[in-house]
Amino acid sequence: MNQVNIINFIRGIEPREPVDLVEPVREQLALVQKHKLPATWLLQYDALIDLRFTDMLLEADPLQEVGIWFEVVQPMAEKAGIAWRGRYPWDWHSHVGFSVGYTPAERERLADVIMAEFYERFGYYPQSVGSWFIDAHLLGYLFDKYQIVASCNCKDQWGTDGYTLWGGYYNQAFYASRRNGFMPAQTAEQQIPVPIFRMLGSDPIYQYEAKLGSNGQSVITLEPVYSGDEGGGGIPAWVRWFFDVNFRPEQVSFGYAQVGQENSFGWQQIKDGFIDQIEQAAELRQEGKLTVVTLAESGRWFRRRYPLTPASSISALTDWRRQGHQSVWYNSRFYRANLLRQDGRLRLRDIHLFDENYEERYLESVCEERDSRYDTLPIVDGAQWSDDTKAGLYPVFYDESGAEVELAVRELTTDESRDGELRVMLELEDHSTAVLRFSEQEIAFAYTGGACKLGLRMVWGDTPEVPAIQASSDEIRYVYQDYGYSLKLQGVENVASKNSEFVLRAEANAIKLQF
Template sequence: MTMKPHNQVNIINFIRGVEPRDPIDLIEPVREQLALVQKHGLPATWLLQYDALINPDFTSLLLQSADESQEIGVWLEVVQPLAEKAGIPWRGRFPWDWHAHIAFTVGYTPNERERIADVLMEDFKSVFGYYPKSVGSWFLDAHVLGYLSDKYGIQASCNCKDQWGTDGYTLWGGYYNQAYYPSRLNGFMPAQTKELQIPVPVFRMLGSDPIYQYDARLGGNGQSVITLEPVYSGAEGGGGIPNWVRWFLDVNFREEQVAFGYTQVGQENSFGWDLMKDGLVDQVEQLAKRQAAGELQVETLADSARWFKEQYPLTPASSIAALTDWREEGRQSVWFYNRFYRFNLLNNDGELWIRDIHLFDERYKERYLTETCPNKFSHYDTLPVVDSARWSEGDKPAGLRPVFYDQEGRVHPVTVQSVETDESVEGELAILISADGGETIRIRCSEQNICFTASSSAWGLELLWSDSSELPKMLLRNDEIQFAFHDHDYRVQVIGAESPVFLPDAGISCRAMGRDIILQF
């Protein structure tokens, strides 16, 4: 008998005390959000920014109206009263300035980060009588995460989804969903060992679309947003579209899971109640129905982290398999990630691509471990091996594609008929691809390798790219590809193929003759 997966949902509403761009009622959303979850008997997590923490209008509401199932924690963005109480001159344009080098801990020295954390934690305790268990932010550096864990014993954290340049913030190549233990050297990087991991699971926020978010269009404000946030309802999807929401929940909470299913529901109060109301009410009603049916469990962030730590001493493998397309355009996307790498396969209406492989190395130091972010553009990343979103240009797609060879040695891309997944082996994911002509390709993702098996006796893999500033340096050896990215060296062994060769049109070809090809990390 197959055990049902542990499917978790965190309702996380974070609370700002000021919105300088468009002054609105910031109390109303909190009051309505609280009434909504309590109407359905659901727990939620409320994360207070410092300017809300020192405002009795917010704290009194939570102290008087929140029942015991509600968790109260902190949202760590730096605001003027927090900086000044920590003895740091304020450099922002407004009392809350969203630019990365002002609002986030990366804009401050390690000593300043500790002073900011101390003020925040002590003032929270003075109001609520205890230190918070959960500390969230769009992103937190490894120094402050480790400090909050070591000194204050926080149990949980959360950060933004993967995105390129949205609001000036880039987080790219990390755990696509679920949770990971970060490295002591890099708050975005999953650690491989207990010795170098911070023992605080970091959950990825916002509910990122597994098909369309990865290569969402770039504009003046970075990538567009295709997430579960109820204020978004674009052509490609979003949390304000009921059909998309139901599809998204079905995809994330399948009967089979490599480890567990997860998503985060909620909205920051600075959007205002009118914008979020319809979408959030619909989503919470869906959660209540699905929880009653035994499909998922709504928990606080701290409770999810406690369960995670009891189950997993190291970051577990996780997956998402979107084998249906809510837009009915024939796209399928399969994500797998563990503490060593992440992998994404896309079936683009019959066209097969491995869109993404990023390696994880706990020794790869983040840019802001000891240095400060100099401007509004912050950047967190991992180590690229395949990066279709960053390496493509125009109508020339980048990525890793399986190919077949005819008797004359000509290349024929795979045309997909169907994609199936098997997640029955703990910690692994198998993908079976049926192609034209009765050919099949099987891909097995395990702890430190990806194995490709084809029914054809003449097949191979081609890695293609266009010119990009995000390309790592690559050097071919007989059985491996050596990479260097931001002064960090790494390699991928290519086992079972003929020696890899550079292609004339920017790429690498690895040919197999009746054998498996294994990418060993």
């Protein structure tokens, strides 16, 4: 099952530069209706009270869904009895423009205001509410009081526009914890039963370690406005590669991508990429390779099918840049992991643990700064723990003399035929083989090619994001943001530690990491 949501969110004001905000909506709506495609239109409050937008959507065909984009704007705050603190009527800084900048009681008042306005305009309450990020208190309130069925949030990124969302469920969708709107829950009792779909479509090879600049991490996503050398949704060849990678015939659970763009960029900047993507989606739907549904339809489908967050994967076995890199992502409700093959070397460059008890910063507190941060619990972080040292967990061998030999991988292939499980087969340069098996609570690494013993070398740089780490033969213990957690180990004979690295040596030819 492969699903596309066309989600366009609509702002009523753009203070940064003059732009026609109506034209993009008019053109996007005409295009999706021409192709008889359903789409979801999420209205920010200033657009919700603007007849130019609401009249257009009220006249749209019945395939179109209208919902809410939850950023706070001046008329919304003032109607809720809250003094406006922004520089402009819409201010994108976290402590003004997002729910986290307000007390939990104020968040509820803001929600009631926008829901009442929506009901007055459309005669029903919206089923979908999206934002770059929504705190757990607000999301729970929207479900408990208004029974929303779906939400969406921003891709993983470091500091872009002042928003850090890092270590999350990488694509597809998840149920968040009642304590943390970014953290997948492990149990039905602690989850908010509203699936959150990840927006924007990150490049599965290059976005993770995209370069940092004055505005945070650069963007390599499906958004039509991006067409630079790094890749992005404004480049037709990149889009076709991205669809091929995400919409494979074989899936651990389902493939997913969000197509669309907010109106803030104006039509001229997005039209070529948007038109191309809509035509591609229509063609692939006609061929039976994917379905195009509204966000609410995806939410209802997800909840019927998955009582808990399912496992999912993305296997990028080809490289749009033709550099031969391969990247595999695996997510479950317990952890996420990324495996990268680069220049013949293999690296587990990212593992983040999911723990529903790890409380977000803004559950009860107010964000008082322009920047905000959501995160999960790092086990390995190849992006944020690297300096001159490229952080990661590297598989190695020990020959009969005890000498360490780095794994040299000729080719990486995947098997996603087992429900909830991803198997990665490695053909090594000496023609022997190894297998990594990702399942909901375990990563198992086995070498099947000879008498060599397996090892895992973990290294990291001297960066402020590195937690306290201690390793033994049965677990690795961490303390991050004053929160303690651990990774269980099986099959490890001994551990050798020094400075910013340690080596796990296997008893034989297999090691298991257990979550």
